[in-house]
Amino acid sequence: MNCLLDDEKQIKNKITDAQELQFIEFSFETLLAKKSISGSAFAMSTLALFAFKHSWVKEELISHLKDNYSRESKGFQARARQILEQLE
Secondary structure, eight states: OEEEEOTTSOEEEEOOHHHHHHHHHHHHHHHHHOOOHHHHHHHHHHHHHHHTTOHHHHHHHHHHHHHHGGGSOHHHHHHHHHHHHHHO
């Protein structure tokens, strides 16, 4: 990762477009795998961050969360509510 120093002396990390796409793909795979609530929660949060830059991520994430909300655990539902509030 390249670290850039901006005018305010804060370090900003920069990832490539390819790395960004890998994060998105891995997060969706983790969310769809439904192996653990902690993995799903982290994947939702990660995807929510990328949703501000990529509209298609936002659309897919909202659709998935709404479609699966009633079938998932209380923990999943709690995180999904938080993410949906952020995105809508």
